[in-house]
Amino acid sequence: MIATGAAALTRSVRVEEIMGMPISIHVLTGGVPDAETEQSIAACFAELRDIDRVFSTYRADSDISRIARGELTLRDADPRVAEVEAACRAAAIETGGLFSATWNGTFDPTGFVKGWAVESAARRHLAPLLGTVDAVGINAGGDAQLFTAGGSAWVWNVGIADPRHPGRVIATLPVRTGAVATSGSAERGAHIIDPRTGSPARGVLSATVVDASLARADLWATTAVIAGFEDRTWIPRAGTRTGILIADDGRVTRWLDGTSVDVVPPGMLLG
Template identity: 50%
Template sequence: MGTVFSFDVRGGEPDAMRAALDEAVAGLRRADAVFSTYREDSQVSRLARGELTFDGCDPEVAEVLELGTEAERVSDGWFSLRYAGSFDPTGIVKGWATERAARALLAAGASGVSVNGGGDVQMFGAPGPERPWRVGIADPLRPGGLAAVISAAGVDRLAVATSGTAERGDHVLDPRTGRSAVTDLVSVTVVGPSLTWADCWATATFAMGARAGLAWLESLPGVEALLLTAGDEALCTAGLPSRLG
């Protein structure tokens, strides 16, 4: 997946947590081996070359395909699973794999879990009594500065995903043209219960642009967002202030 993952795990029986953490890391490595578009031996690369069919892939490929197809439907095609005519799950796999790793740690008995996959975070529980998880959102126009701080106070799960040009340049494509999205946005941060969907919605919104993207995000239940434009304008969904802290 070409990124760095970090884990913050609280509570649980120590030996069980160590075993669960080892399995979570192994799961991330397996996901990279299956889905990486940079590895010639991955199942996704073999699919693109016609050396493998979907029926011959691991079950996780069918799961990601189903989720991505739903994301395409909900976003009216602004999220896409295809690049240059081939299956490319890049826009969904990182969020999906990060959320799956966090869920595995929670199931093993952790009272609080935060897994950060390349800046996108899935949180469950809390780090301590009366201490919610908090995530800082980088300001792409002010290096080293924060645009906002998101708090998970009052909820037992929360995800934060950001799409933009600050870290990776023009990597978001317009599905209609296959070229870099022409957008007035520099970043989109989506907040919701699931990182799988938050990651998809951030990517789709970035391709849509500020006004259309904000209107669409307002229509999604349980989702809040912060949109930053190249003109140094900050736009947000109506419920985002309740998540700031």
């Protein structure tokens, strides 16, 4: 969730349904977005639709679906598929096998593509707008890549939903430029598979990670869910800025720069 930060700026929001979720682009400026800004927003959405065309597991004609059926090889697929496949292999090594893009013997980068796609499109089309706008950000189903111009006082205040109490916020994270990703079982149930067991990961209701990169924030949020609440050995090597883990029994853990870990008793509200 993206919340307001300062005053005296006008927020313009554009929303489209892509990848099966609402994706919103937020522009903060002193006036109405100009034609160049609108074109950049349209180009960002267009790139995300094109990425969905290539990577969607719900489209029979996508490159990923064709690869799964043996009709297409990685070599002959869209070049972005090879890029993502290489990134997923690197992620599997970096996470010590907690993350994997192999499912039922086939390549399925679903757990990586959203963060990578949103960050890539945002850096290509939205970040260059900072010469003319104060801030611009994109929110894809609750995961956000955010940018603020160096001379602006704007701060994005990102509210983290309490997974045990719909409609409540358990924490607010101030971000000028960076990314926030949340993963877990609170909204979609135990849908994240632990590649070590082949069974749904359990123990973490919600994992939120803040990093400079949405691809990495998303990767490590997923990894946190798979690792479980008790195993936090991955935090130092992740190199993320900060994060919050919420266990299914209500316990809460926070960290900062991979060093200071703070466990909060059940029922204590963070703010």
